[in-house]
Amino acid sequence: xxxxxxxxxxxxxxxxxxxxxxxxxxxxxxxxxxxxxxxxxxxxxxxxxxxxxxxxxxxxxxxxxxxxxxxxxxxxxxxxxxxxxxxxxxxxxxxxxxxxxxxxxxxxxxxxxxxxxxxxxxxxxxxxxxxxxxxxxxxxxxxxxxxxxxxxxxxxxxxxxxxxxxxxxxxxxxxxxxxxxxxxxxxxxxxxxxxxxxxxxxxxxxxxxxxxxxx
Numbered sequence: 001x002x003x004x005x006x007x008x009x010x011x012x013x014x015x016x017x018x019x020x021x022x023x024x025x026x027x028x029x030x031x032x033x034x035x036x037x038x039x040x041x042x043x044x045x046x047x048x049x050x051x052x053x054x055x056x057x058x059x060x061x062x063x064x065x066x067x068x069x070x071x072x073x074x075x076x077x078x079x080x081x082x083x084x085x086x087x088x089x090x091x092x093x094x095x096x097x098x099x100x101x102x103x104x105x106x107x108x109x110x111x112x113x114x115x116x117x118x119x120x121x122x123x124x125x126x127x128x129x130x131x132x133x134x135x136x137x138x139x140x141x142x143x144x145x146x147x148x149x150x151x152x153x154x155x156x157x158x159x160x161x162x163x164x165x166x167x168x169x170x171x172x173x174x175x176x177x178x179x180x181x182x183x184x185x186x187x188x189x190x191x192x193x194x195x196x197x198x199x200x201x202x203x204x205x206x207x208x209x210x211x212x213x214x215x
Contacts (some may be wrong), residue, residue: 017065017101019213021168022087027205029075031091031122032181040087045126046080048089056205062213067099067112075199077123086127091199092171093120093176095154107215108162112170116154120178120199123147146186150178150198158207168209176200194210 029052037047056073077090099114124146156174163169178200184191 006212016214017060017062019211019212019215021060021062021209021211023060023071023207023209025170025205025207026053026055026059027172027198027203029203030054030201031075031197031199032201033089033197034126035182037199039195040126045085045087046123048087049078052078054074054203054205056207060209062101063100065101067097067101067114067173069097069099069116071095071097071116086125088124088125090125091120091122093152094118095152097154097156099158103215110160110162110215112158112160114156114158116152116156118152118154119149120152120176121147121149122197122199124197128198144186146184146194148182148184148194148198150181150183150200152200153177153179160209162215166210166212166214168211170207170209172186172202172205172207175202 011131016044029129031049031052033050035147039191041048052075054073054075055160056071058069058071060067060069072092074092079086079088091137095116095118097114097116099112102111102113104111124143126146154174154176156172158172160168176199178198181196181198181200184194
């Protein structure tokens with residue numbers, strides 16, 4: 001006959017690696033905008049920043065040590081002005097990922113390498129810094145909105161500290177590989193010969209996960 005301790009151990013072993021976490025977090029993103037800045041400089045526009053504050057949310061479902069996740073987020077748009085001209089940039093993304101839970105220190109510290117697949121978009125606003133309402137109506141086109149969308153492949157690794165049974169704190173580093181780049185459009189109309197820019201590049205996030213995982 002099994003004692004209570006042995007039964008609990010067997011149940012724990014059976015359920016190990018199962019659970020669910022809801023994530024929120026933020027950090028920094030470094031999209032590749034150098035080619036875009038070269039084009040902007042040619043026409044007298046200021047350069048957009050090359051580093052942005054980022055945010056994210058999502059969930060992660062654990063299955064016997066594997067992790068199936070969905071995350072979405074974006075960057076807070078930076079803007080730059082020069083004289084009477086302004087440039088602003090913004091972007092968002094989402095991806096699904098599959099990873100593996102690796103134990104570094106039992107019940108305390110874990111590593112989750114994973115690979116995600118999804119979409120990202122980058123929105124560029126260019127135009128005059130200040131315009132009159134009537135002149136905008138009589139002469140549209142003083143402000144332009146351009147968007148480029150890409151598929152993304154996101155290999156990443158997350159270091160997880162299990163602070164409490166329901167509270168997980170982590171740090172995540174990764175790289176978004178975008179394809180194709182420079183697929184620009186404006187109001188549904190394709191724009192050719194644009195710079196090869198996208199919401200891609202390296203990123204770093206601090207995350208908090210709330211939920212429960214049997215570990």
